[in-house]
Amino acid sequence: MPAVKTLRADGRRNRARLLAAAAELIRQEGAQASLEEIARRAGLGSATLHRHFPSRHALLEAVYREGVEQLCEHAAAQPGLDPAAELDTWVEDTTAYIADNRGLGIALLGSSDTVGGDGLTADEICVTDRLTDELQVLVDRAAHAGVLRAGVTGSDLMTLMNAIGTATEKDSATARRLVRLALTGIHPCP
Amino acid sequence: MPAVKTLRADGRRNRARLLAAAAELIRQEGAQASLEEIARRAGLGSATLHRHFPSRHALLEAVYREGVEQLCEHAAAQPGLDPAAELDTWVEDTTAYIADNRGLGIALLGSSDTVGGDGLTADEICVTDRLTDELQVLVDRAAHAGVLRAGVTGSDLMTLMNAIGTATEKDSATARRLVRLALTGIHPCP
DNA sequence: AGATAAACGGGGTGGTACCCCGTTTAGTCA
DNA sequence: TGACTAAACGGGGTACCACCCCGTTTATCT
Known part of the structure; x- marks a missing residue:
């Protein structure tokens, strides 16, 4: 197990959902895909997306x-x-x-x-x-x-x-x- | 004089103002500069900008x-x-x-x-x-x-x-x- | 000068990014 | 096990944007 890793179970789950939704929408619509829409497809509030990924750049990197x-x-x-x-x-x-x-x-x-x-x-x-x-x-x-x-x-x-x-x-x-x-x-x- | 050219005097003047404002703002902020702001700087309504240039692409081409x-x-x-x-x-x-x-x-x-x-x-x-x-x-x-x-x-x-x-x-x-x-x-x- | 069509722009619609803050929930420890 | 605490959530607000409708102003021609 790695030394540093603190993220609650729901946080980890939702982060994965966001990444999956982002990957799908970006494949369809390109890098400027709507962040709101990504959160919507993941079934989460947009605030959650912004909390996990403070910028579009950070999200793209993770994807x-x-x-x-x-x-x-x-x-x-x-x-x-x-x-x-x-x-x-x-x-x-x-x-x-x-x-x-x-x-x-x-x-x-x-x-x-x-x-x-x-x-x-x-x-x-x-x-x-x-x-x-x-x-x-x-x-x-x-x-x-x-x-x-x-x-x-x-x-x-x-x-x-x-x-x-x-x-x-x-x-x-x-x-x-x-x-x-x-x-x-x-x-x-x- | 060219054969085809119909644009009222005010139309021609405003078109030039829009192009000048667009050139300036695009130089400062890049191609995704706000169209509203361009119209604002030209002292014109945004509807006028959209009438002269139906898309961002058309505006960039003209610029x-x-x-x-x-x-x-x-x-x-x-x-x-x-x-x-x-x-x-x-x-x-x-x-x-x-x-x-x-x-x-x-x-x-x-x-x-x-x-x-x-x-x-x-x-x-x-x-x-x-x-x-x-x-x-x-x-x-x-x-x-x-x-x-x-x-x-x-x-x-x-x-x-x-x-x-x-x-x-x-x-x-x-x-x-x-x-x-x-x-x-x-x-x-x- | 009066007619007429061109050009204008206030203001509406619907979308987006980003964030505040009250609420829910997972993890912990007695 | 139940209570506590901090993590995580998301409704809803702000501010901005592209785009357009439609009543008003204005250039142009006779």
């Missing part, structure tokens, strides 16, 4: 935490691919995920307002940091293997993924095409 | 029409640069413009709802088409010169510019860096 965790584990699990392909694949997959899940992009963008809502325990970190850290591992590996252009940072790629994923909402096929384009450049090499 | 026109003329005026540099430069400049002018990106993205609001006369076309057409000229020229990777379309680049510009609002320096990155790819060539 996507699980998916982001899977993406990161997926990255770590890649066996013997070469560093360039490894990086490219993960960047492409993650961008497609952002495109498919309207809202994650916004979750990543927004001012990462001071963590402290009572929906977050101390040992959790925000999804942005989680993704950025994972990406940095891949970037470092590629750089070390000499297959990364000088000056390219993890932060650059993060912004790029976010940009493309957000701009191609609900069209992950296009997102993948654009990512590949951006990774290889628009001009032929020789 | 940025002039700037877009300049970008397009700038593209046509480039003298003897080689097609690759010509394309790259324009794409970079335009993306920086989108980043600097919060709202233009959204104007480009949104469902280009059927033109027909009384704020548009028949001979005007939407800014998206204007930019896309200009870009296509540069793309064709580059493709003809053999300096464009096969399969790259104007639409691809348009989406990419939009994505990067929107994701780096108010930070055109980063926008330029990311565009250059995307144009040349993240891996070294040989």
Whole structure:
């Protein structure tokens, strides 16, 4: 059992209901889905939603935490691919995920307002940091293997993924095409 | 004098006031600035704003029409640069413009709802088409010169510019860096 | 000047985010 | 077990927003 965890049984149950309702409505209507409607669908008062998630950003982070965790584990699990392909694949997959899940992009963008809502325990970190850290591992590996252009940072790629994923909402096929384009450049090499 | 133009003198004056107020507030608060507040600053009722611009999208288009026109003329005026540099430069400049002018990106993205609001006369076309057409000229020229990777379309680049510009609002320096990155790819060539 | 249609805007509707504060309920301890 | 206490809840209020109806004002033309 973790050291710090205080949340009453009904609180935990209602938090889960809110997250489920939020995930569903966000899938349908995007990241700007009505918070009132989410609370309504969860069968709870809107005040309860605001108590659990003090901002839209906090709610989005919580909704996507699980998916982001899977993406990161997926990255770590890649066996013997070469560093360039490894990086490219993960960047492409993650961008497609952002495109498919309207809202994650916004979750990543927004001012990462001071963590402290009572929906977050101390040992959790925000999804942005989680993704950025994972990406940095891949970037470092590629750089070390000499297959990364000088000056390219993890932060650059993060912004790029976010940009493309957000701009191609609900069209992950296009997102993948654009990512590949951006990774290889628009001009032929020789 | 153009053939088609019917708008009463007060209508024309108020339309200009609305555009000026909109440009100012959008510069301050971004594309989601309150329409009520824009009308208020223009000294007009909100109904008047909605009559001139039936949607936020229509208003944004009108606000940025002039700037877009300049970008397009700038593209046509480039003298003897080689097609690759010509394309790259324009794409970079335009993306920086989108980043600097919060709202233009959204104007480009949104469902280009059927033109027909009384704020548009028949001979005007939407800014998206204007930019896309200009870009296509540069793309064709580059493709003809053999300096464009096969399969790259104007639409691809348009989406990419939009994505990067929107994701780096108010930070055109980063926008330029990311565009250059995307144009040349993240891996070294040989 | 008078007619007529264009343009205006006060004010209504229905929606949203966010929060106060009295009420309910889970957890605890004798 | 029952009583106590703090956690959690939610009805309802405030303030804002987009959007529109419809009676009033005003430009334009003859």
